[in-house]
Amino acid sequence: MYREFKHLNLPAIDAEILQFWQDNQIFEQSVAQRSADQSFVFYEGPPSANGKPGIHHVMARTVKDIFCRYHTLKGYRVERKGGWDTHGLPIELQVEKELGITKEDIGKKISVDDYNHACRSTVMRYKDLWDDITRRMGYWVDLDNPYITFENNYIESVWWLLKRLYDKKTDAGQSFLYKGFTIQPFSPAAGTGLSTHELNMPGCYKEVTDISVIAMFKVRQTAASKALFDTADEDVRILAWTTTPWTLPSNVALTVGPEIDYVKVQTFSPYNALPVCVVLAKNRLSAYFNPEHADLPLVPFDTAEKKPAIPYRVVKTIKGKDLAGIQYEQLMPFVTSPELDAAAFRVITGDFVTTEDGTGVVHTAPYFGADDMRVAREAGIPMIGIPNEKNPALPFPLVDRQGKFVEELGEEFGGRYVKAEYYPKEVSSQKEFKSTDLLISLRLKEDNKAFKIEKYAHNYPHCWRTDKPVLYYPLDSWFVRASAAKDRMSELNKTINWQPESTGTGRFGQWLDNLQDWNLSRSRYWGVPLPIWRTEDGEEEICVGSVADLSTLVDQAVAAGVMTENPYRLATAANGEFDLHRPYIDDILLVSPSGKPMRRELDLIDVWFDSGAMPYAQWHYPFENQEAFQRNFPADFIAEGVDQTRGWFYTLHAIAVMCFDSVAFKNVVSNGLVLDKEGNKMSKSKGNVVDPFETIAAYGADATRWYMLANASPWDNLKFSAEGILETRNKLFGTLYNTYNFFALYANLDGWKADEQNVMPYAERSELDRWIISRLYSLVAEYRAEMDQYEPTRAARAIESFVDEHLSNWYVRLSRRRFWKGEMNDDKEAAYQTLWECLLVTNQLMCALAPFFSDWMYRNMTASIRANAIANHTPLRHESIHLGDLVLPDPSKIDRSLEKRMDYAQRICSLAFSIRKREKLRVRQPLQKVLLPVLDEAFIHEVDGVKDLILGEINVKELEYVTDASGLLKKGAKANFKTLGGKLGKDMKDAAAVVAGLTNEQISAIEQSGTLRVTINGNEYTLTPEDMILSTEDLPGWKVASDGRLTVALDVMMSDDLLAEGVARDLVSVIQKIRKDKDFQVTDRVVVTVEVHPFMQQVVAQHGDYIKGETLADTLVFTDQVHADLVEVSDGISLHLDVRQS
């Protein structure tokens, strides 16, 4: 027996199948039963379990799941090791928030040890929720043996990779892991430098309005500046613009573009009307001087005026390169020295200078700008800062690590935060509060050093956690020399199949083309410690690549007396593990070859390195599992959100290329965002976050999964709507469910059972059967092609249209009668076998995307033959659909011409229905004849094959073909623009009119002779039949409908016989309806009594056997005593009618 159901309940199916999978270890079996020799490698991008799973995770994981399942079905072994990302700033910040501490408190109020324990206990906080959503959504991944990035083994592998980079040298002999000093984004609030990845997190660049100032730098009269001066006592100033006035005390140079034209302008200082000459780029002149004022007499304007007209004269033009070397007076001499004065405060050139903004002169403060640092170094300009005895070339910057000015800036500015956002809200929101930028600007104005102060809106990066602006700040850091591997990374990237392609070539490719070195350092506590030890003078250093090496080195340190004992050996002896995290690792001192103590560099590494190291570290490679690693590298497939392009996708790629000269993954799908219904980002504050648990509980996992992938390509953003899921549920799953229930109902009645060993040859089945089989195997081919190209949406839509259009609405609809009519015979057997095969194969195609429903139906359909299948070792021996082999595409089962014939049938029926509708002729009313104008030779043959189907479907007695010879056709011709366009060119339009005006005779003539000569605009052309699209416009006297070339005409003449037959069918319909209303079984026999009615009696006399046969009526009698309601049987015929079980 096949199970029958009352209603479709997807969540109940989820529960039933989940239990089944669990009880029978289906996932484990699906992996284990495949040979390890043929593996499809998937890498799981580790989520962080310190946040709750969201609906977007369901999206991303559905993408991962379906391709893993698909390849499993194709016979691959797909091991899917889960993983957890456990380190990093988000976790630290969360812990700080919960403990109510800041970074400064770590090591003071709370020990590093306790702090790290707090982190460790936080990172798996929501693991249960994650495991739960993983199960419920049907994501198959091995959660029993996940890799966890904080475990010693994982860290050791990361160390090994770092050492590999440390030992690897460029052609120039530079190490791939090096310590550098650069200007980096730095978040004083978070107390750490930020990686470019972090800076590129969404929302980090914000439009902010800052105070900008154009400062006037007073030029000194020297040999270099001689050309600028026309008189000895002139006050010549160079104008330079900045949006960060707080960097002005650190100014050491002005950068100009070497080829840019600059002008010297004689004018008056805008704030006090003092005479001055200013220098700025010629292109920028109009931004600050009104051309209408160029001819005003050169006299001071009235400063009391609101918008004074400031007179000016351009007195000189000079190229940027000729300005180089000019010295100027230090703008804000808080910190200075004779050496500084001699070497700094000069004009230098830089190729990055443009004239789009500002004055074409760039204020240069090397400590607070990467470009600034580069040009200043090239020009040999010293830094400005507090003297540093250890390294005189690198004095300490004028801003400390909290983002405050140092005390040396005096009472006015010392101790002030340079950005207003760093002050507590209580301070910065006060009315009298003035930002440091503003105070500096006002100071300059007062000192006659400001040319213009104004607000300026621009994008500025903000710390992704603290939401406060970052500073660019000089920091010591360890770098991975990624730029040295740039070309190789680009080259190997071209071998990766990106989906969508544009992410790989565009977004990722362009990123690689402009690759900078990867800043690994993080001054934090909870992460992988950098395994580098250095002597205090930095002369000797060692990079440790394994725990064993470390232990050996510690032994040496103990021997040298630098350490008293080896904690690693102590821990091992006590059967424990020496925690590789801080603070323990910091207590380890090593001894240098020359006998000096070495301390660990205190930095941790970027967590992105952790996750990018997972191909190796998940196996504890190379210390263990060498074989497993070899088998699983590189990945065949990975998938994550597109936001990982510069994150995980990059770090995987970078490490693989640098350490193994290989790609890390061959195929990658990047999915887009999941937005709310309106297209807004989901966020807690907006309250539009969709709870994945609720969604799956309400609609089932399959409908949710299917909706997410079928609605739009996964790389397009998804506007998530519950109605969409509902639609998927009804349309796809509802239809399949109905189809199954229909099958089960009759298969149970007939006791039909599939027999894999005894399949009826297709050749012996009907046209309709062979058609749906052809369609089915066309679908198999299409599905596999799309999935092989990582096009899940196209694959899903192909299945949808097959189920809806072909299987349900054509095959089943036209076949229904075969299932319920009569005893078992060959035709019925063929129908069962065909529908059975369609359902089974469709389910198998669906099962990667809808794993629950398809397994459920599979099990319902195959349970009764399982024992047989196992005994005979046939394909259906598997207890789960996920253990089977994907059906192979089979061209021999595809019959294109049959598909074309059936397409004719469908279209002809559709046209006939539309005529009936227009003429108000119900389908139950038989009609005598349908006429089909013949399109071409093959047409008759093709339509004949499906003639009976058509006649049955549209309830017409006969079909007749009409040709020209009949003289009935009125033909029309339309120009075929595609073929004619090239030939005719400009005459195309006129030709179209000529073709449209062809008469019946002309058209017939062309069809016979094959050519037509026409003259258009004096040009002569020869047209062939291919150049026009012929159609039947009308059959005068007939009811006609047409679709493209296809035309259908219906004979709507009614005879008494036809009328009687129509009424007979109406009567059948009414009786059936009553049977149904009374809940009779479909096999119950009945007795029908009908009120005496002469016409009806005549109908029954003619069609009584038919009516009784259709309705399973034993008797049909007319009497005056019918105790039943009045029913309308047909137009104008209402009578009392009773149906009872006999």
Added chain:
RNA sequence: AGGGCUAUAGCUCAGUUGGUUAGAGCGCUACACUGAUAAUGUAGAGGUCUCCAGUUCAAAUCUGGAUAGCCCUACCA
């Protein structure tokens, strides 16, 4: 700020190398059909294919520009 992607019916989306009536589903309206019935069919309403210009006999499609949204890149002062 630059680069990329997107823009088609009220909504979600198709639309092949340019080709003349721009499609589907949902929703709405009417009518049918129904021994699958929380289904189905037929028809109707609903479009300046975001806008402007160009190339072309012909543009939703190709080119340039604009606008909007998103993503990415970027301390250009």
